[in-house]
Amino acid sequence: MVGYRFRVCKGRLWKQVGLGHYFLMIVICLSLLALLFIDVIESWVTCLGMSRPEGPHRAVLPQSIPPTRSEEFLLMPSSRVCQRAKPYLVTLVATAPANRKARQAIRDTWGGEVQVRGHRVMTLFMVGQSSDLVLGKELIEESKERGDLIQGRFTDTYANLTLKTLAMLGWARRFCPQARFLAKVDDDVMFNPSALLHYLDLSFKTSEDELADLYLGRVHMQVAPDRNPHSKHFTSEYTYTGTVFPDYCSGTAYVLSRPAVLKVSLAAAAITLTRPLLPEDVFVGICVHRAGITPAHSPLFSGGPAVPYGRCCYQTMVSVHHTKPGDMLRYWTEVHSTAPCSWLGVRTSLGVCKVRALLGTLLGKSL
């Protein structure tokens, strides 16, 4: 190695290794750099591809927001839960009545945190009504015991997910005006409030920004409606006439600031719901678009594909999809019982797990 560098210094590299090797070295160096800064590259590429919203950009008058009635919720914590806890971030987890294990894993890990980076945080679960009577009773028990369930008045099915999100927005609007940020997270997602707050602290430093609109997550661009009537995500031409949806954040995990919650609610109230409902995340994307807000992309949200486990990678990612309850407990313990990763550790681990996730998606399996 020393001898090699010596020759480089003497400027005899060209003669020694030839043109091909020289280029190979450049390619290797560039690849290594790309690996270390893969998130920066991803942000940049996404920014280039994003479209601008056309809607109006103005403040929302409080009286124009549709009111939320308490009767819309069959179960919920005390209506003063936010008044007491004063959360900076409230995370609402979309969960199905039967997914008790997933809820418990979240309570035992990231959902159990109440203070993160000097901010109060709170995690609650949003469910619909179960058609199974036994499950329905169990939910009431769970709610009494844990006090962290909100139940909306709709049948809890996949086709009704958009109603769940509307219920979340409605609940946050009325019962949690204290929260500056609302995160919507699925129950199979390993969420990382600390990583999110780090990002928000960096982006929302000045008080002026407090009123800013934020819609943050993994941005999906140029997605065409699925016109196959047998598909889970079928969208009829009647429901959506366009050829592509506006850019939207993956529904696995996204964040809205309080002003964005109000504007999205206002836009949502103006849309007539037709069956089949639009997918939840697409629906929010359309509302955001109409409200004149631009989605913000963060490479730290995994979106759909699974991200292979890496300690430093998981310490840095805000959300990781497809995490089973058992794995969530295991990863959380390991990530939180060890020292914070070094700069190089984070860079390398993030690069490696992102490349593995990408290859996994391309090859259709997890590596």
Ligand SMILES: *[C@@H]1O[C@H](CO)[C@@H](O)[C@H](O)[C@H]1NC(C)=O
């Ligand atoms: C959605 O919820 C409504 C209200 O509970 C119910 O009438 C409807 O059948 C549900 N739709 C689907 C497709 O599950």
